[in-house]
Amino acid sequence: MDYLKSISRVVLGKDIPSFPYNIGEKVDSFEGASIWSLHNGTKKEDGTSVSVFTFDCNKQRDRLPLAKNAFKKFRTIRHPDLLKYLDGVETETYIYIVTEYVSPLKDQLKLHEDNNLKLWGLYKVGSALKFLNNDCSIIHGNVRISSIFTNKAGEWKLAGFELLSSIKEENPVIYTYGGLVVESAKYASPEVSKNSWNVLKDQEVWVTDSWNYGTLIYEVYNGEFTSAKQLDNVESIPQAICDQYRQLVSTNPKLRLSASSFIEDGLKPGGFFQNDLVQVNLFLENMNIKEAKEKEIFFKKLNNCIGNFPEEICKYKILPELINALEYGSGGAKVLPPIIKIGNSLSSTEYEQIIVAAIVKTFAVPDRTIRLSLLENLGSFIDKLSDKIVNDQIFQHVVTGFTDTAPIIRENTVKSILLLAPKLSDRTLNNELLKYIAKLQMDDEPGIRTNTTICLGKISKHLNDSTKKRVLASAFSRSLRDPFPHARVAGLMAFSATSDYYDATECATKILPCVSLVMIDKEKSVRIQAFKTADTFIKRLEKLVESMPDTAIPDPNSTENSSSLGVASNVAGAAASVAESWAGWAVTSITKKVI
Template sequence: MWAFFARDPVKDFNYDILPETQETSGIWTLHRGKRKTGGEPVSVFVYEVSTGTEEQTQLAKAAFKRMKTLRHPNILAYVDGLETEKSLYLVTEQVTPLAAHLKAQSDRGGSGDLEMSWGFHQIVKALSFLVNDCHLLHNNLGIWSVFVDRAGEWKLGGLDHMTPENEDASTSLPSAKAVHSDMDKYDPPESPNGGEKWAGDVWRLGCLIWEVFNGPLPRTSSLRSLGKIPKALVPHYCELVGANARARPNPARFLQNCRAPGGFLSNSFVESNLFLEEIQIKDPAEKHQFFQDLSENLDSFPEDFCKHKVLPQLLTAFEFGNAGAVVLTPLFKVGKFLSAEEYQQKIIPVIVKMFSSTDRAMRIRLLQQMEQFIQYLNDAAVNSQIFPHVVHGFTDTNPAIREQTVKSMLLLAPKLNESNVNQELMRHFARLQARDEQGPIRCNTTVCLGKIAPYLNAGTRQRVLISAFSRATKDPFPASRAAGVLGFAATHNYYSVTESAARVLPTLCTLTVDPDKNVRDQAFKAIKSFLTKLETVSEDPTKLAEIEKDVMSSAQPAGAAASWAGWAVTGVSSLTSKLIRTGPGAEVGGPANNTPVAANTASPRSEVKPPTASMTLPFASGLAIQSDSPKVTEKDEEPIGDRWDDEDWGSLEVQLKSEVYMESLILVDGWSAEPAGDWGAEESWESVAGLSKTELAKKKREERRKELEAKRAERKAAKGPLKLGARKLD
């Protein structure tokens, strides 16, 4: 039992003190520490009774008591404490002395006036709280009594000499000068009882301002030299260090004066901080406007402030405040300051949850800004939690959502599993390319397919690519036809020599008479490239294996094609703006954007390599045409969505369930292969009929109706005329 009472209380203390980092703050030694159970970082102020004087011990115990009882956001927060016969342990939030913080900031390029302004706002507010609300005098204000937390917030500490305003500080506690002989330069020139009660603290506030901008104060007379004190602060600073103690302003009035328009404390950073402190009582409209403005201001705000103060508020606003899509832009801006581990812990769970939202504004902003966070998403989360929600965008009635969903596949494809990329994604792409009413979306679908081709397995590439690009070459939208041509060129290495000759070149040759010159130009270049490839093999059959090495290659592993990440087709969130930009006469995929597909002009008998780099989807940034282009009339072009339905990518067959539902087009899952000859037969059938499937179905129903009417008329005639009594009715 006696052993229990003899135990060292320090060993039972719930905090570990890290002795290797020590800094002196007045009579205290400041240590870094951490909680034993959770590992949260803290600061531990230690005072050794055995090495201090009686006056210092008296001050340390007074500060220990004050820290327990005072609570204010701008005063150093007490967490825990331990008092033994040998030592005093004061545990607070993790902080750094202001002097050390300013030195670190100076080494990194200096601390801006924005951070200074908010820091002084906090210290003056803390001083005003003590003087006006608690009727206490600090008596020890200086750079040594100010500390900075992880968010860059300034906290007032150093409560060793604090006294009630109605007590004489010189008799109640030892003065700072009595403990530290070099402190007399911070004393005001008047007698202790001269002026207002707060006059001494306000004078020391002026000394603090001088030291923050100019460094250590060598002597009292140096206060007359302004040095680097900002001009907006100079008149208010002069009031603080004026010789007339009665003219010195109350801390609350000083704060008010500096907050006036044009004052040192009147700026966006201070306003943002004040709003965040009261965000819980703001109405939704004010919050929405604040987060919108915050995105523009974040670039000028300190990094630590963004990470440790703005980010928690953004996460809280999304989680509990129904802030919606407006928090996304500032959230991703702040995310740039986080490490990969911090991003995984704080941002990714929010992003995953956002994708399940039905808010269209949220969805489109996520898709537009996916490039900022895609690298932090692991494959499992993409396939199980994100992709199932994203695919709903392919069928959204809003064209902008469909467009952004297609473009996002460039970033998601490397992380998709085989089933999602080869089956689910291809099914949606086939439907968009065949039946979407927006030409730019059909065009971008073709572009995206060409870019993600390396991630498809060999079987899917064989079934899909030629069929998809052939369909694109028949699109009434010129940019889609150009995309089909350049899609063939960009994926040339996935076609065998036989396919190039029998399927690709015949399709390209039909475009040499296309009404659009850009399409014709690209078709001629692609034809020359493919002919060069065929000539190379014809001249040297031993090169066949080398040229066809990629035809049956495996899908490219995730993350291996970072160069595809940029979407160069100029998309927008609204199809009322330009989706794809070029000027009149600009060449699709031409020099203004990317290197065009260059025709290989070398002699067939020379050493010619198949085109590679020059064929890498140059069309991605040069497809011209606006989304608000004139609609195609029946007189000019064939109807969109019906013309190519039976030329599906690997026969996504159209099932006509019955005559009643002849117009219903049902896509069958999977991409079953079709012989090359069948595509030609279907195309011939459709071209001879001159009708789309919908029109053909209507025609068949009309013929069936006429046939039934004819049979009804025959039965009526066979029965003869009806009789009523003796009269004959003709």
């Protein structure tokens, strides 16, 4: 009791003993719409955002039974479409209810005109009413815009539990205090307006909630609702739901449609809930019971339509479901493309915390289809991965693909190196990676051997000078002896692409002799490329020898070398004479034969 008294003396906004939340600024747009005031708050332990509903017991003592009932129902009833309760405290002065972080629905409706998002919201509220009315025999009694809130994903959450009553209770609050809620007369169903809240004892449990569900539909599409006379105006309400809407707001409670029936009608083939946004969210919520073929079709469709969805619902609703499906295997390989597409709208911090963390975990999964999808989509997220993550957490899993028994995994692993190489450390790139490349040049699959040569040629610019000198010429020379023609062409092209890395000696003694051998290759494509490559290296050599001296013979003016120079001159002269004589003899011989 002393504890409660100490709390009762605390002023709103100050720290409350043992209350693990900070109460922040009031949400002004909600003020006056309910018996509650809504505040933004944070959890003291980790700063997590929350919402705090506060009730001043002294200022609204006549409505205290409503606040007490709401607090009790928040703590005892759970459903995904009801506002999620986290914590709360009741004192002699205040009642605090802490929930997931939300905003009033009124604020979202001002920002978004997306009809599909509105339909998804109506589905969620209808689903909550179906649970309360049909499964729990509970009357909500306070369904309206001010009782609905939106979370970060933009999903609608039903609250406003002031009148929430089970018809099995001894004294349901709604019968006694129904008239105390804010603007109760405006939202009261016709039978209640004509009589009292006690009339509901003789009606179906869902009767008054269905009426309010209909007025909610009117509010969502028309703005503020002031009286029942407006409900006949259906001009702004989507044509697809007009028939059901009219049944919801029927003045005869016996003809009124239940929220459950409204949901069922909307989900029928061709129904108003058969739009991409609703169907995607429903599939994700039930993905664990879907067949593999259904998932494959779904993810392909999702990747094509996800760009049309509101950003908030993609980031905070669809993305978490996809990440979960990726990490635990229920989504398969097809789940990755839509994850990457949504990830492009995230901030750098969000991307690292959500997408990168999931990708790192997924690279460790041995499933080949998932690994293949990661490799095929690497280009769309490689720029978001830090060098440290690539070297320390991803590369160790990628290299297992070099020795995989499935050729397609080996081939795509080779291709992935083109993207990973710029981020690899010097040691990893110039030692560990090249060991795998050397083995892959002898792979059983000719296509993999070819791509390995191409890969080495393209990543050569990232290698250090000593590695280039030690590895490139011998690797590309080996490919010229490959029995697969395309591998020989790849080797020739790789030589051409890396020609600047070789000195004159290597060009003349190692590379050109190898290239000359394939100038007479049986395959024309190889011969053509061989001549092109030879021409590249000849031009390279011409450029390199420009800086060479005209002769290696010492200066004749040097006294020291005069003797040897004389001999050299005589030899040179003799050689020139012989050459001239030989050439003349050859021409003469030919001339004689012609004559």
